[in-house]
Amino acid sequence: MEVVLSQRGASRWMGGHPWIFQSDVSSPATLAGGEIVRVCDPRGRCLGQAFYSRVSKISLRRLSRDEQPVDEDFFRRRIQAAVQLRRAMLPGESTWRAIHGDADELPGLVVDRYGDYLAVQFLIPAIEQRRELLTRLLVEAFACHGIVNRSDASVRGLEGLPAEKGVIHGSVPETVVMREGQLELAVNLLEGQKTGAFLDQRENHIIAGRYARGRALDCFSYVGGFALQMARRATQVTAIDSSEPACAQIRANVARNKLGNVDVLCANVFDFLRAECDAGKRYDTIVLDPPAFAKNKAARDASLRGYKEINLRAMQLLTPGGYLISSSCSHHIDEEHFEAMLQSAAADARREVQIIERRGAGRDHPVLLALRETRYLKCYVLRVL
Numbered sequence: 001m002e003v004v005l006s007q008r009g010a011s012r013w014m015g016g017h018p019w020i021f022q023s024d025v026s027s028p029a030t031l032a033g034g035e036i037v038r039v040c041d042p043r044g045r046c047l048g049q050a051f052y053s054r055v056s057k058i059s060l061r062r063l064s065r066d067e068q069p070v071d072e073d074f075f076r077r078r079i080q081a082a083v084q085l086r087r088a089m090l091p092g093e094s095t096w097r098a099i100h101g102d103a104d105e106l107p108g109l110v111v112d113r114y115g116d117y118l119a120v121q122f123l124i125p126a127i128e129q130r131r132e133l134l135t136r137l138l139v140e141a142f143a144c145h146g147i148v149n150r151s152d153a154s155v156r157g158l159e160g161l162p163a164e165k166g167v168i169h170g171s172v173p174e175t176v177v178m179r180e181g182q183l184e185l186a187v188n189l190l191e192g193q194k195t196g197a198f199l200d201q202r203e204n205h206i207i208a209g210r211y212a213r214g215r216a217l218d219c220f221s222y223v224g225g226f227a228l229q230m231a232r233r234a235t236q237v238t239a240i241d242s243s244e245p246a247c248a249q250i251r252a253n254v255a256r257n258k259l260g261n262v263d264v265l266c267a268n269v270f271d272f273l274r275a276e277c278d279a280g281k282r283y284d285t286i287v288l289d290p291p292a293f294a295k296n297k298a299a300r301d302a303s304l305r306g307y308k309e310i311n312l313r314a315m316q317l318l319t320p321g322g323y324l325i326s327s328s329c330s331h332h333i334d335e336e337h338f339e340a341m342l343q344s345a346a347a348d349a350r351r352e353v354q355i356i357e358r359r360g361a362g363r364d365h366p367v368l369l370a371l372r373e374t375r376y377l378k379c380y381v382l383r384v385l
């Protein structure tokens, strides 16, 4: 099967962008979606191969710039390349994102490894249709005890796919324990958020632990990744999340690591920060790691107001020289927007703010230079004077 790009689409492809949108493709009506197609420029020259999606606004996702056979061995090689990168980069670690979709040249496939267990997301029709093959290749690559399918991410809807989850290979215990630095975190791969944990923040949890001191606050704590690392240095940590199951998991993780200085609060962070400001409270270290407020471009302005509110409050609450570790995982807010928001918060809080580190997702979440969308996580270490 062949699809022909518009001139604009062909320029985009040649410019290195791995996604081609609907408006730049004329595709035969016979394509149902999920096919591997030859991609041609308007003059009929072959530019490579891609996965085709019929429903999605993103019609093509690049697989190769040549015409090599896309068969079982092709997928085996791509999986092996991704896995080898993690093994070399994170020796001795057994929890990492093994496959990061487009950034590992496997569009629509996300695989998180938690020791002997995998959590997998099949996010586009072409990957969904090859689920059995991919599962078999993953079992071959990892000899894992169990695989959970976490294809309940909302992006599946944009591809016309229903939400699904369940165990698709072997068996998976209710909680799986992963190491993070010197600590252990128990997570639930089937019922937890995302694939059980936010592996993209693992390296930042450890960094936050190094900066933490005095009274510390971990806002949007989930299972306590930041709070627990900070508890090793800070005198007192308060972890806040609005989800009761998340708070139960934080408490279990605090107990597991025998930490005596962590309080867990099930509350709305917006209300909590406002009340703490009104009460004149002070903290020495604050982590903000909210969910993606901006789900699309249109929601960006509203979401920036949300980010600003919590960052402004945190700056007001910090003692001079205190650290603010502030994240945003929204694809639609780039570093420039994020820094402008921080500056506006600092101006309203009347505080000088130093940028100490500009961080992103961990190294097991590579960023594709040509695909800004893979640069979604911002994690800034700021010092508030």
Ligand code: SAH
Binding pocket: 193, 197, 198, 201, 219, 220, 221, 222, 223, 224, 225, 226, 240, 241, 242, 243, 246, 267, 268, 269, 270, 289, 290, 291
């Ligand atoms: N910091 C975590 C990940 C946070 S994910 C980590 O590093 O692993 C975002 C969390 O914010 C979720 O656990 C969600 O339950 C919580 N949340 C969402 N809105 C909230 C709100 N308004 N107040 C408090 N928690 C909220």
